[in-house]
Amino acid sequence: MTEHTLTVAGVAVDTRHWIGGRRVASTETFTDVSPIDGGTIGEISRGTAPEAAAAVAAAKAAFPAWAATSRAERARILHAIADGVEKRIEELSIVETTDNGALLRSHRRGVMPRVAHNFRFFADWLLQLEHEDFETRGHTNHVSWDPAGPSVLITPWNAPLMLATWKVAPALAAGNTVVLKPAEWSPLTASLLADIAAEAGLPAGVLNVVQGYGSEIGDALTSHPDVRRISFTGSVPTARRIAESAAANLTPLSLELGGKSPLLVFADADLDLAVDLAVEQYDNAGQVCLAATRFLVEESVAEEFTRRFVEKASTLTQGDPRHETTDIGPNIHPRQLEKIDAFVQRALAAGARAVIGGHRKDTQYYAPTLLTDVAQDSEIVQEEVFGPVLTLQTFSTEDEAVRLANDTRFGLAATLATGDPERAERVTAQLVAGTVWVNCFFVRDLQAPFGGSRHSGVGREGGTWSFDFYCDVKNTVTAPNGWKNHG
Known part of the structure; x- marks a missing residue:
């Protein structure tokens, strides 16, 4: 073990950021506490503006090659990540229970299998994603989904890895690169996800994980001019701040906020x-x-x-x-x-x-x-x-x-x-x-639209709706008989 590694219920967890395919430490740290007994788990690298800039730069550099990667290859890697999650369900479960206090039995039987399913579902959906061509006065319309670019994903503490991968999986499937900022109260399984993704063959810079406080590293990420998409799950006040940061660059937002259902x-x-x-x-x-x-x-x-x-x-x-x-x-x-x-x-x-x-x-x-x-x-x-x-x-x-x-x-x-x-x-x-x-509750299918109305959010994700958000949807219109001079 190194000074940057914690042992959590027998599982080694790196406390540093994951940027550009390597571990990066910050000079400052924050304390991660277990809700089970209030005890200190360890000190976590506390990123600020420099780490945010480095992560976005890594995502930007990796984007052209990942966007050009075939759908089949992207899907293969996402399935490999799912394989890695399934091999480590017990480790992920005990670490997340220690970190956020949710039931261990739920993590084992439902939450972590759902994490793997998130990757498999969007990998498979990518391969069938299409819109039937249609005609306009003899012209052919062809709809396509082009990768948008580096995406910042800010996730909550109540179901850390499941809700993170609900965003990470479609963003990667779409051909985007990702900067993931987990909640500071539950950062550990995001670090393990970085290890799993690297082992699965995800190229360096395609997934970056940075830790810290929203007021420090979060603001630096959401205001960055090279970020092309921002997806956030959390509170209404934080969403307002993110929207203000994104407004200067007109960065598209997906916001899944609170409820009083x-x-x-x-x-x-x-x-x-x-x-x-x-x-x-x-x-x-x-x-x-x-x-x-x-x-x-x-x-x-x-x-x-x-x-x-x-x-x-x-x-x-x-x-x-x-x-x-x-x-x-x-x-x-x-x-x-x-x-x-x-x-x-x-x-x-x-x-x-x-x-x-x-x-x-x-x-x-x-x-x-x-x-x-x-x-x-x-x-x-x-x-x-x-x-x-x-x-x-x-x-x-x-x-x-x-x-x-x-x-x-x-x-x-x-x-x-x-x-x-x-x-x-x-x-x-x-x-x-x-x-x-x-007459039921919490029945969720990943192909269904998910999001809120009023102050509960902006936009919908799930199935094709996720690709609509993480991509630039393009319509190409081709004239009839336009190839008369072709060779």
Whole structure:
């Protein structure tokens, strides 16, 4: 081991940046802390403007050759990266659980296999990407997707590697080169991804990984004139800052932001199913942007729904995420825990009632919470908490349910529980959301469009929508009989 290598649960992780196919250290570092026990994992290279400039320069230098690489070869390398991920699922899982506190069993069974699938899906989609030629007054129109150039990808801490590769895979498949900036609270698996990509044969400079604070290296990346695409997942305030940085260069943006999504439960719903969907919102300690944190329940079944919810929620086990029996782990950071508790205490002071929870369990864990007696215009209903905190309101008519569901500045997702297919069709047509689930939750297909409305984001990614963003889409129009003088 070297001074720049950590051993995390027996796995060696390099703490330096990955720029131009080699490891680069910074003179300054930041401390990475495990949310499991608050202990220090290690010191991570803290990049600033020079590292940002070096990473973009490396991506720019590597771009022509990678853009000219055949689709088949790009796809082959992405499949090789997926192979590398699958070989290291156990290592990636334990490192990410240590780093961000999400359940180890979820990483092993779902999250890390999805990381590999991200690469395989976009590799395969690339090979079938086409638009049928069409005619205009005898002229032939041919649509193509040209690689755009160096892309900056800024990713969050709640599902670090899965959400990073949701962006990295299509960007690379499109023929772009990448500078990945992971969240400073969970940087470790991005470093391992750099190793895996290099071992898979990805050319130097095609993927670069830089670590640090958004206010230091992030601003330097998003304002760089050589960057051709920026994709960001995170908070609305940070998105505004990124948009301001990108504006000077008119750099296209894809922004997947926060949510305050509703779960609408009608009296004709299967209540057991509705309760299962409701309790599922505590997944990842509530740190899921898509979570349906606002329960809107028809008055006639609200009491019974609440009783069943409390009964089922009481069976959840909160504790060490490395244990197989744990259902809810810690929140990511003491600062996040303080933010969650502040939301709850202000709500209680304003008259809300905690049916369950309403307090922190210790310095790392927040008790699963359900608040009632909350006003529609209250902070707890209107603002994203990003913790295991849910609210419950009632409605009496379908129109009222839709009005309450749409009455926030967000529009990321919505979930609907009903036994009436005609009602489902009526209601979903009126909901403002990028994704709507009916009698299910978190069913995601990579070929579907993903993104939010209103303050929940700008743009859509997934399937062809990802290539539309990461590429310059070109239409070539050819005249008929234009080759008379050809040899």
